[in-house]
Amino acid sequence: MSTIKHPVGPQSNKVYWRRRLVVLLGLLAVIVVIVLIVVGPGRSAEAEKPASDPGSSAAPSTGQTPTATGAGGACAPGSVSVEAVTDEGDYAADQEPALSLVVTNTGPAACSLNVGTAAQVFTIKSGSDVYWTSTDCQTDSSNVPFELQPGVPVKSSAPIVWDRTRSDPGTCDSGERESAPAEGASYHLTVTVDGVTSTTSKQFILN
Template identity: 45%
Template structure:
């Protein structure tokens, strides 16, 4: 069956057809407008509130404007690996191989040195920096400087908190002086006499004296 009827009324038939045509065109225009509003860009799902994961032009500009991080520089008071040791961080210990010596037995004198900082550093432990003295009370009996020849420098790397020991040198139990290097020297007293070994190495604090007995 057709959707449209023949027009009926006092007016000519063409008038009624024109009226229907106008109404039909209006209905079509309304339908077209509704379809346009529904399907236009930005309507419906396209306007959802989900953020775009890609960076906006403003964000890109801000990121480009951010300065690159500068390389970190250690503070001036932070020790540098392998640099010269700070003498304040160097500890020297005086060492004898025994606490008591039999008559005629020569004490073997040495020292240990320790870097107490948190990084390794270099320190001169050569004979140019070493000083051994043997004392009894206020009396000095022997000094490694009195007849020393050919002193040399010996920089070594000191690891943190790792003690390193020197090669021992013998004390012949005599009283030394720079004037008696090639002559006989008087012997130090024995019979249980107490002596102290003192050691310094460069600018580090002197070692605490170590006591020993000569019998």
């Protein structure tokens, strides 16, 4: 009688059949792995290869070099508004004003504006007297083209702190500057970004 169909041994037939089943499943798994190794890479490369590269011959419709955030054309004159912003309206004697700006694309389409520090000018006046200009002692300025979406206000990421002194290029190294008058003195901040100046100034008080 065949020992394949009727195993001979001290244990029951079910035990031997279970062992053979485990061996057969192991052999089947090895065969599957071999097939995947031989066939897999070729089929995978075939599946991942695109039928065509639609972007290889595409070019910006404006004919301009894309900005850091998109391919919109430069903002047209009159299509951008600039707002001067301060963190407070009234400052105590130990407080220094933090100056910011907000730019908004008022046009119908996205456009690019240089919002880097090289294109920003903060000016503080009291009456007709210019007390401080951000570019007087500016260093390490940068150009940052930024795509403005229509109707979306964009605020400067980090404010500029005014030390309440009169700026002068001749005092950049010495650091000896005249303090701005306080005790209720009124000042006005205007901001220019890439040639666009805020239409109104931001008033604040130094105490």
